[in-house]
Amino acid sequence: MLKFLTKLFGGTKSEKDLKIIKPFIPDINELYQQLNSLTDDQIKEKTTEFQSIIANNKQTLEDEKENILTKLKTERLTADQTADLTERLKALEKELFNNVQDTLDELLPEAFAVVKQACKRLTEQGFTYEYAGFHYK
Numbered sequence: 777m778l779k780f781l782t783k784l785f786g787g788t789k790s791e792k793d794l795k796i797i798k799p800f801i802p803d804i805n806e807l808y809q810q811l812n813s814l815t816d817d818q819i820k821e822k823t824t825e826f827q828s829i830i831a832n833n834k835q836t837l838e839d840e841k842e843n844i845l846t847k848l849k850t851e852r853l854t855a856d857q858t859a860d861l862t863e864r865l866k867a868l869e870k871e872l873f874n875n876v877q878d879t880l881d882e883l884l885p886e887a888f889a890v891v892k893q894a895c896k897r898l899t900e901q902g903f904t905y906e907y908a909g910f911h912y913k
Contacts (some may be wrong), residue, residue: 798886807889816897826883833879836870841868872878 787795811819844861847853853861 800888803885804888804892807886808892811889811893819890819894819897822886826887829883830876830879834875837868837872837875841865841872842870851873 810894844865848861
């Protein structure tokens with residue numbers, strides 16, 4: 777019965793996740809191979825690079841948001857002006873969220889490739905770690 781319900785609702789959570797990520801696998805693997813030529817420090821710097829891309833992509837929206845907040849705090853505005861600016865703030869919040877989501881979607885293949893490359897390098901170096909009382913190599 778459980779198998780029937782699982783198939784009826786599109787599979788298990790893992791199967792659904794795999795369907796989402798599967799189209800990215802060729803890009804991830806290609807980028808992963810390209811990362812072989814980078815040093816360990818360059819691989820580490822990828823996190824900072826990703827953070828900069830996200831920040832840069834949303835900067836214009838953040839600036840507009842800050843300008844509106846400043847106007848609301850410092851200027852004498854009519855009720856209509858205040859309402860308009862408040863509505864624009866709400867719209868900006870949605871735009872900012874969508875902007876970050878779109879940027880993350882664009883970075884996803886490279887980010888996965890970086891993680892895969894880092895894992896390979898750690899494994900090659902004999903890196904071990906402990907989690908929940910278990911040792912992993």
